[in-house]
Amino acid sequence: MFDSHAHYDDARFDADRAEVLAALAVPTAEDPVGVRFVLSCGDSMESSRKNIELSRRYPFLFAAGGVHPHEAKGFRDADLNVLKAWYEQKQIVAIGEIGLDYHYDFSPRDAQKRVFAAQLQLAKTLNAPVVIHDREAHADVYEQIRASGVRRGVMHSYSGKKELLRDYLNLGFYVSFSGSVTFPNASGLLECAAAVPDERLLIETDAPYLAPVPYRGRRNDSHLMYATACRLAELRGCTPEELIAQTRDNAKRLFGL
Numbered sequence: 001m002f003d004s005h006a007h008y009d010d011a012r013f014d015a016d017r018a019e020v021l022a023a024l025a026v027p028t029a030e031d032p033v034g035v036r037f038v039l040s041c042g043d044s045m046e047s048s049r050k051n052i053e054l055s056r057r058y059p060f061l062f063a064a065g066g067v068h069p070h071e072a073k074g075f076r077d078a079d080l081n082v083l084k085a086w087y088e089q090k091q092i093v094a095i096g097e098i099g100l101d102y103h104y105d106f107s108p109r110d111a112q113k114r115v116f117a118a119q120l121q122l123a124k125t126l127n128a129p130v131v132i133h134d135r136e137a138h139a140d141v142y143e144q145i146r147a148s149g150v151r152r153g154v155m156h157s158y159s160g161k162k163e164l165l166r167d168y169l170n171l172g173f174y175v176s177f178s179g180s181v182t183f184p185n186a187s188g189l190l191e192c193a194a195a196v197p198d199e200r201l202l203i204e205t206d207a208p209y210l211a212p213v214p215y216r217g218r219r220n221d222s223h224l225m226y227a228t229a230c231r232l233a234e235l236r237g238c239t240p241e242e243l244i245a246q247t248r249d250n251a252k253r254l255f256g257l
C-alpha cells in the first residue's frame with residue numbers, strides 16, 4: 001500500500017516510532033498486504049524538518065514540507081527559500097500540507113490566505129505537487145488554487161461536495177480519501193469516492209488521526225488503511241488488491257517516485 005498522507009513526526013509516535021516504522025512492510029492481522037510507501041507531511045517548518053530526517057532513515061518514507069494553516073501565524077518569508085531548497089535538493093517530494101482551515105481558525109484568516117498563496121506560488125514556480133488541507137473553507141481554497149495556476153496536487157482527506165469534486169478533477173487534481181469513508185453518515189462522501197476516476201484516486205491514513213472503523217479512537221497507523229481500501233473497493237466494485245495497486249501507482253506518478 002501507499003499511504004499518501006501521514007504525520008510520523010507527530011508526538012503520539014515518540015514512544016515507539018522506530019518500532020512502528022520498522023514493522024510497516026510486514027503484514028499484520030489488520031493488514032494482510034503491508035505498507036511499501038508513505039508520504040509523511042509537515043505542518044510547520046520544524047515538523048517538515050523532522051519528516052526529512054525520517055525520510056533519510058527509512059527508504060520507503062518520503063517527506064512533504066510546508067506550513068499548515070494552523071501554523072500560518074508563525075510563517076516567515078524566509079521559510080519559502082528553505083522550502084525551495086528542500087524541493088530542489090529532493091529532500092521533499094511535495095509542498096504540504098498547505099491550505100485553509102476555517103473550522104479551528106487557529107491563525108487569522110488573512111494570514112492563512114497569505115501563507116497559502118505564497119506556498120502555492122512557490123509550487124507553481126517549481127512545478128512541485130501540492131498536498132491540500134481544506135476544512136470548511138471550500139470556496140476560498142478552490143479559488144486560490146485556480147488563481148495560482150497550480151495543476152499538480154492532491155486534495156487530502158476530501159470533504160467537499162460532488163460539484164466541487166468535478167472542479168478539482170477538471171483542474172487535474174488527484175483526490176484522496178481517508179478512514180472517514182468508513183464512518184457512519186458518510187453517504188455524501190461515498191458518492192464522491194465512487195465518482196473519482198481510477199487514475200486520480202489516492203488513499204491515506206492522516207495518521208495518527210482518523211483511524212477507520214473498526215479501530216476508531218485508536219492511534220492510527222498505515223496498516224489500518226487496509227480497512228479504508230476494503231471499503232473503497234467494495235464501493236467501486238473492484239478487489240482491495242486492485243484498488244491498492246491503482247492508488248499506489250497514482251501516488252508514485254503524482255509525487256514523481
Ligand SMILES: [Zn+2]
Nearest residue numbers: 005041097206
Ligand atoms: Zn494531515
